[in-house]
Amino acid sequence: MRYWISALALGASLGSAHAATLDQQQAKALAQEAYVFAYATVEHDKVLSAIAAKLPFNRLYSEPRLLGPQDNKVVSPNNDTFYSRALLDLRAEPQVLQVPVVKGRYYSFQLVDMRTDNLDYIGTRATGDQAGRYLIVGPDWKGKVPSGFNAVIRSPSRLVFLLGRTEVKGEADQKDAAQLMSGYVLQSLSSVTGSVAPAALQPLQLPTYQDTKQGPAQALFSTFNALAPLHQWSTREQKKLERFAAIGVAPGAVFQAPADLSEAITQGAEAGREQVRTASSQISVEQQGWLRSPTNVGKFGDDDLTRAAVAWRYIYANDPVEAVYPMALHDAQGQLLDGRHAYRLHFAAGQLPPVSAFWSLTLYDGKTQLLAANPIQRYALGDRSPGLQYDADGGLTLILQPDAPAQHSNWLPTPEGPFNLLLRLYLPKGGVLDGSYRLPTIARVEP
Incomplete structure (x- = not known):
């Protein structure tokens, strides 16, 4: 060393x-x-x-x-x-x-x-x-x-x-x-x-x-x-x-x-940080609130900005063939997801995630990107969640709001303030990888 x-x-x-x-x-x-x-x-x-x-x-x-x-x-x-x-x-x-x-x-x-x-x-x-x-x-x-x-x-x-x-x-x-x-x-x-x-080498000091x-x-x-x-x-x-x-x-x-x-370098570093922060919220073209995983995740090559943006938002993302992570910061109308409102996330009939392993929807605090504490200690819902109630036509509606609804098993509690969602698709199938899979809609529920 x-x-x-x-x-x-x-x-x-x-x-x-x-x-x-x-x-x-x-x-x-x-x-x-x-x-x-x-x-x-x-x-x-x-x-x-x-x-x-x-x-x-x-x-x-x-x-x-x-x-x-x-x-x-x-x-x-x-x-x-x-x-x-x-x-x-x-x-x-x-x-x-x-x-x-x-x-x-x-x-x-x-x-x-x-x-x-x-x-x-x-x-x-x-x-x-x-x-x-x-x-x-x-x-x-x-x-x-x-x-x-x-x-x-x-x-x-x-x-x-x-x-x-x-x-x-x-x-x-x-x-x-x-x-x-x-x-x-x-x-x-x-x-x-x-x-x-x-022979032993000098210990690493990080x-x-x-x-x-x-x-x-x-x-x-x-x-x-x-x-x-x-x-x-x-x-x-x-x-x-x-x-x-x-x-x-x-x-x-x-x-x-x-x-x-010195001052120019200070300003440049600050500009770099703002560039990375902004890019982390624009990782791909937004579609009805969702940002799909970049296709070069995990193998970034010379794409330093995407590499940095992914590290800012969800470091250690998998290669797409291993798992894909569509991210939502906004609802279908383009409004920032916020715990002051209630939402319904709907998978249409025939549009549950096509995966060979499993899928999950995880909710994070929008400021820290950490799991959001809640009274029932539920941080994700997915195909392994017990008691999920599916729609009559085979679709699935998840409830995102701060207070417990009647349909408790489909409820993912939201925190105060902004939050974002990650839909994890482990061992995704073709429609996910080629972009043809229709991601679920996120609709704000008016009081």
């Missing part, structure tokens, strides 16, 4: 000489661009640093409980699955994930790099329901892959976030789901093969997360500089970083804005 930082910092010092050629407007524009580029990596640090503070690297932690309003480390968490998580430090050697036979239940392990791209998946869709062993390799490992592995997953990041989801089919199913999770095992390659472990949505926007650059050496940047990304070095944004460097450009 120390070698990477010192070497890259040298490059940063050379690049910063170009600051003399920037005028105020150019510096502001460059800072705005750098903010958008860096945002997802820095927002990722919220989870990385929180986990690292409680859990050793390369240790899998499976938590057999459904998340609630008190869980504030990840925006827009689901209330459908148990989570497993681990931070894979791949600097010294690869890690191995072993999974058991999983039949009749959806599960997945999503591997996320430092750019918040999804590297690959292990689970129901990607690898099937049989037991398997999977080798996860960082960019510095040059060893020969031993026999006995179902697949090799290669990462450009030296630190990988492993995020597992195990379906829970209701209250009575939680014990069985928890038992299954005990079969997930994470080990180092040397432990699996019985070989000599490589920067303390600073809220990206509050405080000085340019604080993001300090965190990015500290995290950036953990990723092997592509040639195209390196060219961007070479330009950003002129304003002090460089892997391994201590962020220091050139004195004569």
